[in-house]
């Protein structure tokens with residue numbers, strides 16, 4: 001049901017699973033998996049353990065160039081799925097079995113057709129301190145500018161399956177906007193190699209840029225991207241801020257206007273921080289997420305946010 005590429009190193013070691021295409025319209029992570037497979041074939045002498053790469057988990061959704069497959073179910077909301085369910089539920093079941101067979105897990109995403117995301121790696125604030133520490137290290141070693149730890153209680157995700165099985169796991173979000181961006185593919189390939197090195201699966205020196213912002217947000221539903229900055233109305237969204245721009249709570253960051261431009265509703269920042277997700281499709285319905293602000297006000301050190 002799920003096509004995968006498997007590399008077995010010359011030396012014993014743990015099993016890392018990397019997935020892409022849980023959503024069908026997120027393209028660079030798919031190419032990054034294939035690229036990583038080719039590059040690691042030239043580095044087998046340095047490889048310890050086993051790596052499983054899944055370039056396209058949700059093939060029916062990819063074939064439709066869509067986030068979800070023909071049944072409309074979001075694969076990242078229905079894990080661990082059902083063996084006898086709809087097509088998406090069956091894929092969720094298969095990928096969940098794969099996740100629980102691994103020792104470490106990386107799930108790669110981007111903003112799809114509707115969103116553009118400033119590159120970050122994320123993890124859940126796992127109640128087990130040792131797993132949390134491994135996840136922090138994996139996320140930081142990936143080498144993206146933002147690291148974000150969030151509410152560990154959300155159900156239905158691939159990372160929820162890993163959490164329940166006590167398997168250290170991270171996810172990444174890199175770009176999006178429905179286009180293919182080669183620089184994001186390169187970022188993802190190098191990031192995976194950095195994590196492999198960090199976990200001692202690949203005997204190379206990590207090549208990463210320093211983390212600029214690291215936030216651990218303990219508030220309920222932090223990390224639920226679709227619920228952040230909901231649009232107050234149907235209309236045409238125009239952002240007025242750029243990625244990494246610092247904003248203050250209450251500051252206008254864009255507007256939603258009606259078809260004739262006569263009703264303009266300002267969109268206000270919901271907290272202090274930096275802009276890191278923006279909706280790139282101007283067509284919005286009331287309640288759609290327009291983007292997100294990371295509550296980061298300091299650089300480099302871990303900032304913890306509570307209710």
Ligand SMILES: [Zn+2]
Nearest residue numbers: 023026109110
């Ligand atoms: Zn996704």
